[in-house]
Amino acid sequence: MKNFDFRNPTHILFGKGRIADLKDQVPADAKVLILYGGGSAERTGVLAQVRAALKSRTIVEFGGIEPNPRYATALKAVEVIANNDITFLLAVGGGSVIDATKFIAAATLYDGDAWDILTSRGSVVKRAMPFGTVLTLPATGSEMNSGSVITNPEKGAKLPFMSAVTYPVFSILDPELTYTLPPRQIANGVADAFVHVIEQYLTYPSAARVQDGFAETLLRTLIELGPKALETPNDYDIRANLMWTATLALNGLIGAGVPQDWASHMIGHEITALNDTDHARTLAVVLPALMNDQRGPKREKLLQYAANVWEIRDGSDDARIDAVIAATREFFEKMGIKTRLGDYDIAAPEIDRIVAALQDHDMTALGEHSAIAPDDARRILETAL
Numbered sequence: 075m076k077n078f079d080f081r082n083p084t085h086i087l088f089g090k091g092r093i094a095d096l097k098d099q100v101p102a103d104a105k106v107l108i109l110y111g112g113g114s115a116e117r118t119g120v121l122a123q124v125r126a127a128l129k130s131r132t133i134v135e136f137g138g139i140e141p142n143p144r145y146a147t148a149l150k151a152v153e154v155i156a157n158n159d160i161t162f163l164l165a166v167g168g169g170s171v172i173d174a175t176k177f178i179a180a181a182t183l184y185d186g187d188a189w190d191i192l193t194s195r196g197s198v199v200k201r202a203m204p205f206g207t208v209l210t211l212p213a214t215g216s217e218m219n220s221g222s223v224i225t226n227p228e229k230g231a232k233l234p235f236m237s238a239v240t241y242p243v244f245s246i247l248d249p250e251l252t253y254t255l256p257p258r259q260i261a262n263g264v265a266d267a268f269v270h271v272i273e274q275y276l277t278y279p280s281a282a283r284v285q286d287g288f289a290e291t292l293l294r295t296l297i298e299l300g301p302k303a304l305e306t307p308n309d310y311d312i313r314a315n316l317m318w319t320a321t322l323a324l325n326g327l328i329g330a331g332v333p334q335d336w337a338s339h340m341i342g343h344e345i346t347a348l349n350d351t352d353h354a355r356t357l358a359v360v361l362p363a364l365m366n367d368q369r370g371p372k373r374e375k376l377l378q379y380a381a382n383v384w385e386i387r388d389g390s391d392d393a394r395i396d397a398v399i400a401a402t403r404e405f406f407e408k409m410g411i412k413t414r415l416g417d418y419d420i421a422a423p424e425i426d427r428i429v430a431a432l433q434d435h436d437m438t439a440l441g442e443h444s445a446i447a448p449d450d451a452r453r454i455l456e457t458a459l
């Protein structure tokens with residue numbers, strides 16, 4: 075096992091009716107900016123619950139944060155904060171609203187050009203405004219991690235950053251808030267959480283028994299409950315398990331002390347930057363192709379994944395690896411997520427653009443061995459057509 079530091083300061087308030095607890099979590103003298111997305115939080119009544127819980131606080135609201143949140147929109151929120159003496163931020167939404175809030179929290183207290191935050195991947199961030207979240211979409215883990223991904227269409231860029239100061243102070247996880255999600259977003263959430271686990275698990279053995287065991291349990295839970303969440307949308311226990319699984323998939327726990335990959339994510343981000351394909355769908359396209367391409371370096375973990383997650387134990391090494399890649403692809407398809415680039419209107423000329431963007435964004439040494447260069451990404455994408 076590798077050396078590691080593990081610290082996760084986010085207070086989780088999990089369960090039915092927990093939005094009412096906001097009154098105790100937000101500082102009594104805070105002037106709060108509530109941030110939300112394109113209107114689902116208003117339609118579903120979540121915002122009404124939030125306003126009721128914070129009725130004794132001074133509140134300002136900022137709506138309109140897009141899926142794949144935009145840099146320019148985030149900067150508008152920074153202005154609202156300055157003009158209204160805001161002291162606390164509350165994100166109400168999915169990963170996009172929470173990611174935007176993290177960037178806004180950091181940009182508000184950053185003296186230089188806010189774009190530096192992204193080009194430095196967060197290393198310039200020393201301070202951030204405190205913020206909490208009310209999660210409405212289990213997927214990204216953003217509710218309990220310090221990462222954020224911001225899109226800037228003018229620059230053709232979708233870039234991640236992280237910082238020790240951009241963990242939420244608290245996150246409210248009420249599984250009942252997920253009942254209003256359309257099937258497409260449930261499917262996206264399951265696939266995204268699944269690939270988060272894979273990025274931290276499917277590398278090479280590092281004698282990390284607990285991390286591997288946790289990761290395998292999270293994967294099996296998603297495989298079992300993902301399709302059931304689509305079939306029986308109002309089953310509380312299924313939603314509760316999915317919500318907690320998605321949080322645990324990317325809150326640092328299973329990634330401590332182990333090698334990590336993240337190549338599928340970095341290649342996937344360039345696909346979203348190109349044509350706004352949903353984040354999770356880019357992963358479902360890239361991952362099976364990457365597993366096949368990287369079957370040499372990933373051999374031992376592919377065989378462990380086949381046996382412990384999918385019960386695939388018979389046949390030659392290559393036959394078991396073929397079978398587990400097929401099973402992974404079928405799982406995404408069963409969730410209603412297509413797994414070929416062509417399904418998202420991407421053909422050979424777009425691959426050139428994706429590869430050029432990886433180069434431009436210094437994504438030139440991806441994967442657990444830093445061995446996936448843009449030409450390797452091209453080979454992977456060509457098999458995903």
Ligand code: NZQ
Nearest residue numbers: 111112113114141142168169170210213214216221254255
């Ligand atoms: O915008 P509104 O109207 O709120 O609608 C949203 C949005 O259209 C809707 N929605 C959310 N909760 C709902 C709901 N509709 C009905 N009922 C509810 N309860 O769902 C749509 C998608 O929301 P979004 O927040 O974009 O989805 P998700 O949570 O999947 O977040 C995706 C973003 O997170 C980034 C992705 O790149 C992408 O930009 N990621 C963030 C990560 C992190 N911070 O650690 C890691 C991930 O790998 C990922 O990159």
Ligand code: ZN
Nearest residue numbers: 214266270339
């Ligand atoms: Zn993801």
